[in-house]
Amino acid sequence: MxxxxxxxxxxxxxxxxxxxxxxxxxxxxxxxxxxxxxxxxxxxxxxxxxxxxxxxxxxxxxxxxxxxxxxxxxxxxxxxxxxxxxxxxxxxxxxxxxxxxxxxxxxxxxxxxxxxxxxxxxxxxxxxxxxxxxxxxxHSFGAMDFHKQTPKAASAMQGAEKAGKTCIDCHKGIAHSFPDVTAGHRQLFAGLSAQAKALALKPGDGAYALTSLALYAAPPAPGAAGEGEIAAATPVTVLAAEGGTLKVEVTGWQRGSSAQTLYARPGKRIATVKMNAAAAERAEALRTVTDPETEQEWTEVRLTAWTGAGGYAATLGTLWDYGARVYDANCSLCHALHPPGAYDANAWIGKMNAMKRLTRLDEEEGRLLLTYLQSHAKDSAE
Incomplete structure (x- = not known):
C-alpha cells in the first residue's frame, strides 16, 4: 500500500x-x-x-x-x-x-x-x-500588371525577370540617399598621386603612367603643345631626367596602317599611346607579325618622348589594385560583377561604351578601368 x-x-x-x-x-x-x-x-x-x-x-x-x-x-x-x-x-x-x-x-x-x-x-x-x-x-513579378506600368518600367521589369535579376540589382537608394560610390577610390587615387609626385625616377628605371600624360618631342616649356599622350598603366623606361621632366622610351604595336595609335599587344586593342603624325614619324619599327585570327599585320615600334616627372607609379600592381577598386565600386550597382576574364580584351570596349554612361566615372577613370579590364581579359590575363 x-x-x-x-x-x-x-x-x-x-x-x-x-x-x-x-x-x-x-x-x-x-x-x-x-x-x-x-x-x-x-x-x-x-x-x-x-x-x-x-x-x-x-x-x-x-x-x-x-x-x-x-x-x-x-x-x-x-x-x-x-x-x-x-x-x-x-x-x-x-x-x-x-x-x-x-x-x-x-x-x-x-x-x-x-x-x-x-x-x-x-x-x-x-x-x-x-x-x-x-x-x-x-512585390513579385507574378503580381505585376505590366499594362498599368509605364512602357519603360514594364520593359525593364519584364527584362529583369527574364534575365533572372533580383530587386536590389536595380532598386538601390529608393528609401535612403544613394552613397557616393566614387569617394573611396578617389581617395585612394589622391594617395597614389601624392606618391607619384614624390617618386624620384632616374635613367634605367622602369615605371607605369598613373594617369594620361602628355608627350613632347623635347623637354616641354610652359604652355608647349604636346604631340600626344601616354595612357594610364603604360610601361615606360626612363632614359633621362631633366628639370622636372623625363625622357622615356615606350614600345607598342601599330595596327595595319594606323600609325598614330599604339596598343599593348598585337590583335588586342588595349591603347597605350595616341600621337600626332610628327611623333608617329619618329617611331622606330622593330618587327611585324600577323594576327592569326584576323590576318592583319601588326608592327611593334619604339618611341622616345618627354613627359612630366610627377605622374608615374613604381609598380603595376598598385594600378591594378586601384582599377579593381574602381570596378568593384561602380560596376556592381546594377548587377553582380562579371570577372574581367568573362570577356575578350576587344569585347570589353563595347561593354564599357554601353555601361560607362550609367556610372559617375570621369573620362580618366573610365579609361583606366577599361585598361584594367582588357589587361585581365580571358585572352590577355596577366
Whole structure:
C-alpha cells in the first residue's frame, strides 16, 4: 500500500514538474518573441541618433514611408527576414552593431557619410544573396500588371525577370540617399598621386603612367603643345631626367596602317599611346607579325618622348589594385560583377561604351578601368 502511494506521488510530481516546465516554456517563449518583435519596431530602430538623424530622416521622404495607397514599409519589412530561423540569425548578426554604437563608429554625420557606401554595400550584398526576399514579401513579378506600368518600367521589369535579376540589382537608394560610390577610390587615387609626385625616377628605371600624360618631342616649356599622350598603366623606361621632366622610351604595336595609335599587344586593342603624325614619324619599327585570327599585320615600334616627372607609379600592381577598386565600386550597382576574364580584351570596349554612361566615372577613370579590364581579359590575363 505504501509502495503504491509512493509511486502515485512520484508520478504526480513528474506531471506537476512537466506542467510547470510547459508554463515556464510558454512564458519564456512568449517573452522572447515579444522582445524580438519589439526590436522590429520603428521606435526601437530610431532610438539611437545615428539612425534617427540619418537614414530615418531620408526614409520619411520616400514612398515606402508615405504614399497614395497608405501602405507603409517599416525598417523591419525591408531589413529583417520574416521566417523564424533567418530572423534569429539576422538578429544575432545585428547584435554586433551594439559594439559599434558603444565605440561611436558612426556617431557623427561625418563618420556616417565616410562609411555610408560600405554599410550600403553590405546590405545590398545581403539582399542579393537572399534574392531580395524582403522585397518579394510585398512585390513579385507574378503580381505585376505590366499594362498599368509605364512602357519603360514594364520593359525593364519584364527584362529583369527574364534575365533572372533580383530587386536590389536595380532598386538601390529608393528609401535612403544613394552613397557616393566614387569617394573611396578617389581617395585612394589622391594617395597614389601624392606618391607619384614624390617618386624620384632616374635613367634605367622602369615605371607605369598613373594617369594620361602628355608627350613632347623635347623637354616641354610652359604652355608647349604636346604631340600626344601616354595612357594610364603604360610601361615606360626612363632614359633621362631633366628639370622636372623625363625622357622615356615606350614600345607598342601599330595596327595595319594606323600609325598614330599604339596598343599593348598585337590583335588586342588595349591603347597605350595616341600621337600626332610628327611623333608617329619618329617611331622606330622593330618587327611585324600577323594576327592569326584576323590576318592583319601588326608592327611593334619604339618611341622616345618627354613627359612630366610627377605622374608615374613604381609598380603595376598598385594600378591594378586601384582599377579593381574602381570596378568593384561602380560596376556592381546594377548587377553582380562579371570577372574581367568573362570577356575578350576587344569585347570589353563595347561593354564599357554601353555601361560607362550609367556610372559617375570621369573620362580618366573610365579609361583606366577599361585598361584594367582588357589587361585581365580571358585572352590577355596577366
Amino acid at each position: 505504501r509502495w503504491g502511494w509512493m509511486k502515485a506521488g512520484g508520478l504526480g510530481a513528474l506531471v506537476l514538474a512537466g506542467l510547470v516546465g510547459v508554463v515556464v516554456g510558454v512564458v519564456g517563449w512568449g517573452g522572447f518573441n515579444t522582445a524580438m518583435e519589439a526590436t522590429n519596431s520603428i521606435e526601437f530602430c530610431i532610438s539611437c541618433h545615428e539612425m534617427r538623424d540619418n537614414v530615418y530622416a531620408e526614409y520619411k521622404t520616400s514612398p515606402h514611408y508615405q504614399n497614395a495607397s497608405g501602405v507603409r514599409a517599416t525598417c523591419a519589412d525591408c531589413h529583417v527576414p520574416r521566417d523564424w530561423t533567418h530572423k534569429v540569425i539576422r538578429k544575432v548578426q545585428a547584435s554586433g552593431e551594439l559594439y559599434h554604437w558603444l565605440v561611436g563608429s558612426i556617431d557623427t554625420r561625418e563618420k556616417f557619410e565616410a562609411k555610408r557606401h560600405a554599410l550600403a554595400r553590405r546590405e545590398w550584398d545581403r539582399m542579393r544573396a537572399t534574392d531580395s526576399q524582403e522585397c518579394r514579401n510585398c
